[in-house]
Amino acid sequence: GIPVLYADYVKLMFDLQLVAFQTDLTRVVTMMMGREGSMRTYPEIGVPDPHHPLTHHRGNAEWIEKVTQVNTMHVELFAGFIDKLKSTPDGDGTLLDHSIVVYGSGLSDGNRHTHNDLPVLMVGHGGGFKTGTHVVYPKDTPMTNLYLTLLDKVGVQQEQLGDSTGPIGEL
Numbered sequence: 338g339i340p341v342l343y344a345d346y347v348k349l350m351f352d353l354q355l356v357a358f359q360t361d362l363t364r365v366v367t368m369m370m371g372r373e374g375s376m377r378t379y380p381e382i383g384v385p386d387p388h389h390p391l392t393h394h395r396g397n398a399e400w401i402e403k404v405t406q407v408n409t410m411h412v413e414l415f416a417g418f419i420d421k422l423k424s425t426p427d428g429d430g431t432l433l434d435h436s437i438v439v440y441g442s443g444l445s446d447g448n449r450h451t452h453n454d455l456p457v458l459m460v461g462h463g464g465g466f467k468t469g470t471h472v473v474y475p476k477d478t479p480m481t482n483l484y485l486t487l488l489d490k491v492g493v494q495q496e497q498l499g500d501s502t503g504p505i506g507e508l
Contacts, residue, residue, distance in 0.1 A: 342381055344414060351418035358432050359425055370411050373443075382406055392447030404447070415440050419460050436461040437487060455480055464490030474505060 340346045347370060354366045371377065376387040384391075384403045391407070394400035422433035441457035444450060453476070459466065464487070474482075481501035488495050489504055 343377065343379060344381065344410070347411075347414045348417065351414070351421070355418070355421050355425060355432065358422070358436065359427070364436070370414070371407075379407055379410065382410055392444075394448050396448075412440075422461070430462075433460070434462045437463040437466065437490070439483075439487070453477065457483065466490070478502075478505065 340349060350368055354368065357363050357366065371388060374389050376389060378385050378387055384406050386400075386403060388404075388407055391400045391404050394404060419433065419438065422436060422438070423431055425432045427435050438460045439457060440460070441455055443455065444452055445454045445456060457480075460468075462468065479500045479502060481499040482503060482505045485495060485498045485501045486504040488498065
């Protein structure tokens with residue numbers, strides 16, 4: 338069955354992804370850690386309130402702190418997955434050396450439902466990306482420009498993807 342604790346469930350899903358990569362069943366995975374409108378609570382980290390309503394904090398410092406706790410937990414779980422990729426041998430390197438992992442959100446501010454200036458983290462060395470940088474793209478650059486560029490980096494030639502306007506510059 339599905340583990341009761343959220344963290345156990347997410348770790349299991351990440352472990353399944355790792356095994357799929359390790360056995361070369363796939364090298365493409367999509368995982369949503371928290372669906373839109375989620376009413377999930379996180380009592381194990383002291384947040385008994387439903388997640389989605391907390392994101393509509395209206396400036397309430399207590400609610401902002403609870404959302405921060407949830408986001409921190411999500412990022413820590415993601416970091417655990419990255420550590421496992423980094424420590425799993427794969428050919429002449431590790432799974433992380435041969436992967437591109439994108440972590441982010443479709444909203445930059447849940448309180449206002451804004452979907453510009455999205456927080457996105459790319460990890461891994463696959464595709465020859467320059468790592469260890471913070472890049473800010475011009476205002477109104479579609480997120481699909483990043484995905485179009487990722488496709489190109491892994492050898493999938495595509496002229497357009499969704500509302501993309503073209504590949505993004507140097508990554």
